[in-house]
Amino acid sequence: MEFLKTTIEYLKGVGPQRAETLNKEVRIFTFNDLLHYFPFRYVDRSIVHDIVDVPAIDTDVQLKGKITSVKEYGAARKKRLVAVLKDETFSIELIWFKGIKWVKPTLVVGKSYLVFGKANQFGSKWNIAHPDIDLVDAVKLIPGMLQPIYHSGEKLTSKGLNTRGFERIVSNLLTVSKGKISESLTPQLISEFKLTDRDTAFQDIHRPINSSALKNALFRLKFEELFFLQLAINKQKINTQRKSKGYVFSKVGVFFNQFYKTHLPFELTGAQKRVVKEIRKDLGSGLHMNRLLQGDVGSGKTLVAVLNILIAIDNDFQSCLMAPTEILATQHFHTVKELLNGMDINVKLLTGSSKKKERSVIHDELINGSISLLIGTHAVLEDVVKFKNLGLAIIDEQHRFGVAQRSKLWKKNTFPPHILVMTATPIPRTLAMTFYGDLDVSLIDEMPPGRKEIKTIHRFDTNRLKVFQFIEDEIKKGRQVYIVYPLIEESKTLDYKDLMDGYDSISRRFPLPEYRVSIVHGKMKSADKELEMQKFAKGETQIMVATTVIEVGVNVPNASVMIVESAEKFGLSQLHQLRGRVGRGAEQSFCVLMTSYKLSVDARARMETMVRTNDGFEIAEVDLRMRGPGDIMGTQQSGIIDLKLADLAKDNQLIILARDAAQKILKNDPDLTSTENLIIRKELIRQMKLKPNWSRIS
Numbered sequence: 001m002e003f004l005k006t007t008i009e010y011l012k013g014v015g016p017q018r019a020e021t022l023n024k025e026v027r028i029f030t031f032n033d034l035l036h037y038f039p040f041r042y043v044d045r046s047i048v049h050d051i052v053d054v055p056a057i058d059t060d061v062q063l064k065g066k067i068t069s070v071k072e073y074g075a076a077r078k079k080r081l082v083a084v085l086k087d088e089t090f091s092i093e094l095i096w097f098k099g100i101k102w103v104k105p106t107l108v109v110g111k112s113y114l115v116f117g118k119a120n121q122f123g124s125k126w127n128i129a130h131p132d133i134d135l136v137d138a139v140k141l142i143p144g145m146l147q148p149i150y151h152s153g154e155k156l157t158s159k160g161l162n163t164r165g166f167e168r169i170v171s172n173l174l175t176v177s178k179g180k181i182s183e184s185l186t187p188q189l190i191s192e193f194k195l196t197d198r199d200t201a202f203q204d205i206h207r208p209i210n211s212s213a214l215k216n217a218l219f220r221l222k223f224e225e226l227f228f229l230q231l232a233i234n235k236q237k238i239n240t241q242r243k244s245k246g247y248v249f250s251k252v253g254v255f256f257n258q259f260y261k262t263h264l265p266f267e268l269t270g271a272q273k274r275v276v277k278e279i280r281k282d283l284g285s286g287l288h289m290n291r292l293l294q295g296d297v298g299s300g301k302t303l304v305a306v307l308n309i310l311i312a313i314d315n316d317f318q319s320c321l322m323a324p325t326e327i328l329a330t331q332h333f334h335t336v337k338e339l340l341n342g343m344d345i346n347v348k349l350l351t352g353s354s355k356k357k358e359r360s361v362i363h364d365e366l367i368n369g370s371i372s373l374l375i376g377t378h379a380v381l382e383d384v385v386k387f388k389n390l391g392l393a394i395i396d397e398q399h400r401f402g403v404a405q406r407s408k409l410w411k412k413n414t415f416p417p418h419i420l421v422m423t424a425t426p427i428p429r430t431l432a433m434t435f436y437g438d439l440d441v442s443l444i445d446e447m448p449p450g451r452k453e454i455k456t457i458h459r460f461d462t463n464r465l466k467v468f469q470f471i472e473d474e475i476k477k478g479r480q481v482y483i484v485y486p487l488i489e490e491s492k493t494l495d496y497k498d499l500m501d502g503y504d505s506i507s508r509r510f511p512l513p514e515y516r517v518s519i520v521h522g523k524m525k526s527a528d529k530e531l532e533m534q535k536f537a538k539g540e541t542q543i544m545v546a547t548t549v550i551e552v553g554v555n556v557p558n559a560s561v562m563i564v565e566s567a568e569k570f571g572l573s574q575l576h577q578l579r580g581r582v583g584r585g586a587e588q589s590f591c592v593l594m595t596s597y598k599l600s601v602d603a604r605a606r607m608e609t610m611v612r613t614n615d616g617f618e619i620a621e622v623d624l625r626m627r628g629p630g631d632i633m634g635t636q637q638s639g640i641i642d643l644k645l646a647d648l649a650k651d652n653q654l655i656i657l658a659r660d661a662a663q664k665i666l667k668n669d670p671d672l673t674s675t676e677n678l679i680i681r682k683e684l685i686r687q688m689k690l691k692p693n694w695s696r697i698s
């Protein structure tokens with residue numbers, strides 16, 4: 001290990017100048033850093049093209065020929081170096097604009113070279129700019145031999161560190177480090193998962209002799225990455241559980257029982273019952289609850305939240321329920337008020353638009369303990385909001401609350417309150433394991449009975465008249481309709497124009513007095529938004545034209561048609577959320593995705609996925625594959641984990657293997673103190689030091 005900490009400057013072929021560039025450009029400081037600078041792809045160098053066959057498209061080709069001339073043209077910054085390569089079939093120009101002083105001495109007229117790069121055509125002339133070039137004698141063309149390709153850049157290239165330059169210094173490194181790359185996994189793990197040893201894996205990932213060696217090296221190194229990631233996350237979880245004593249909610253008392261017996265409007269689904277049980281167990285355990293509740297839109301998470309709040313109240317603790325938007329918080333407030341109607345429980349709503357006077361009443365009542373449940377937006381997190389005894393915090397639609405905000409909650413009481421995070425965005429299992437590995441996960445995987453599958457249809461804009469007719473027919477049956485327009489930050493003004501134009505044409509097509517059309521968008525005052533929402537909820541208006549402000553949580557069971565305009569502009573999970581606004585009543589519901597005729601491959605795939613399935617998890621998996629984990633979890637959170645080789649979207653099986661392996665080890669040896677685990681303990685500590693964020697995961 002010590003050897004690998006050697007400063008990169010001291011590697012043969014590097015020196016102080018290149019070292020500085022490596023530091024600055026790619027953050028390579030030590031031997032170890034360079035060892036982890038992996039090729040991003042490999043090319044098969046055993047195939048040689050005839051120059052006459054060079055394809056016109058942008059693909060790599062390998063040529064073999066003699067250099068017939070080497071000339072410099074232009075002066076100073078415009079200088080370029082041109083060499084002509086000739087084989088039996090044709091000739092081609094090799095051009096360099098940078099690093100001329102490195103390259104020129106290596107080109108000797110009359111000698112044979114192997115040349116590798118992408119060819120371009122200029123008029124009748126062909127050339128390859130900045131090719132890799134080697135003397136034929138210096139390269140052994142072994143069938144199946146793979147050449148690594150490394151990321152480089154202008155500054156690196158100007159210092160001779162193009163992909164070939166990297167290949168050379170890495171090769172020097174591998175030569176001196178052979179046998180000095182120490183193992184980081186136990187012999188048990190290595191034999192259980194048939195892993196290549198670490199030393200060989202590093203050799204093979206940089207210099208694979210064939211594709212199976214490469215495959216094994218990748219498997220080994222990806223496993224290692226994921227294993228230590230899972231080890232860190234799961235270790236973190238153990239530590240948090242130990243440190244954070246939780247309030248014990250031992251009683252199931254009057255409020256819970258009263259509600260269960262006389263107020264519960266329907267039988268709980270099996271999944272709801274199971275989840276309530278899981279949560280009750282946490283709350284009674286004496287440990288701090290940190291739980292993620294996942295359930296598709298409409299699966300009945302609100303009721304689960306309410307039952308837990310009642311347990312808190314039964315144990316003389318206050319609760320808060322937070323939602324990401326005012327509309328949603330307000331809606332929760334009304335839903336909960338109605339559910340708890342007739343029970344002696346003080347529930348208050350606090351949002352950005354609460355009046356000063358209301359606020360000060362709320363602040364007082366929180367401090368003196370008369371409020372049992374505070375529902376609100378981010379406003380709840382403000383420092384002026386102080387509780388007498390906050391015991392439970394529930395966060396709805398969590399992906400809009402960052403980690404930092406979660407941690408603010410912790411400070412609202414002597415012990416952190418129990419935390420339940422509810423999300424309707426199904427997070428693929430492997431992502432949840434990684435990003436919420438510190439949380440326990442409960443799943444509502446069953447819909448309340450009697451729900452009809454929503455029918456989803458994709459229509460082009462050219463069919464608009466038919467869609468309008470369909471809307472008319474549904475309204476005649478007594479249903480209500482959402483029409484949603486995209487609102488994308490970058491094209492806000494354009495989007496508002498679309499929304500307003502749409503509103504105008506819908507109002508003309510569905511005129512007063514027969515029809516009433518509501519509109520809700522982000523530029524409206526929240527009181528006005530609220531008023532329109534209420535009108536729609538009460539059935540006073542039949543059509544709701546809106547931006548995605550209605551995306552999450554809104555519940556109007558009589559609304560059975562969701563029209564999404566410019567559906568191609570929405571991501572999959574957003575479309576699924578929007579669709580979840582309908583299908584809440586007994587009627588057959590529909591979702592119509594309107595798009596222009598021209599669609600990108602991705603957009604088409606999104607529409608097809610939506611039409612094919614209603615299953616939120618299936619949609620989430622497709623979404624993950626299409627967008628990658630960073631986009632889904634937000635950059636802020638993906639910064640926690642920097643995986644160099646493993647891919648959270650693609651390496652599902654491996655993530656599960658690594659997680660299970662890490663958990664098994666921690667189960668028997670939670671502090672990794674046994675002699676056999678010393679090796680992984682050392683590596684874990686080393687990695688934790690490199691990634692200070694890890695300790696902030698929860």
Ligand code: ADP
Pocket residue numbers: 266267268269272295296297298299300301302303424448449553555584
């Ligand atoms: P979400 O999980 O999307 O937040 P909600 O909690 O808003 O879902 O519930 C969706 C609808 O299903 C609500 O109208 C709610 O009253 C209803 N609901 C919840 N649980 C049940 C149940 N066990 N049986 C029947 N309807 C239920």
Ligand code: MG
Pocket residue numbers: 301302396553
């Ligand atoms: Mg909800």
